[in-house]
Amino acid sequence: MRIHSTALIRSTIAVIWLIVGMTLLTEVSPEFKSFLTQFSSHHWIGKSILSAAALVVSYLFFKKFKESNSVLGGVFLVIGSAILGGVSIFSFFLWHFLNK
């Protein structure tokens, strides 16, 4: 089975932002945290399971599109998303700590 590089890159970006979104939502919405905990016994396990499932589903979705020749551009977007996502998570928890 030939791997579709564009689908792999796009699904990685989608899951990075899903992790960032779920992380922030867990902190501001007790209902969402409780949903994750009920679904998997711990919110962190819930996020991990949802991320793995989202990777598979989004890869299958993006696989329908044409494969791009620009791998480097896609990888820049992956690295940029991981940096921006990481900084967003860190800034949120820092802000939360300073405003307690």
Next chain:
Amino acid sequence: MHLLIGLHAALGEAGALAFLWVLIELLNPSESRLRRARIAAALGTLLLSGAWFFGGFYYVTEYGVAVKPIIKSGPLPWTHDVITETKEHIFLFLPLLAALVWGLLSRYRNELMQNRGARIAIVLLSGFIVLIAFTIAGMGFLISSGLRAALEAKII
């Protein structure tokens, strides 16, 4: 001393070194170097997934109950509130990025000797994985320091 923390740290560091190995193999690629890079990426992905599993198991079963309350009652509560909270989520990026490197190496295989753009992309991504993995190791040091400071404050 805790076995799960030891496994988490050792697997994470070995995974980071596997991606450093990938990076080095790609600097001047040949068929045999690309084959070794694919092996190193597969190994690195498994090692980082193992670090994720054992770190997560420790976090869920031990840390929240036994360690977090001590750190939060000590002189460095930010090591939990900011550092652990950030680390536990950024860590989820690593198996994803590792699988992406492995996937790209498997997709392009020997084409990487001619495809400079794809090669640079994999080199950058591998270097980024090494950087994140060692940043996370530094965060682990800060969290341990938070626990130690809390225990020392209680003893003295």
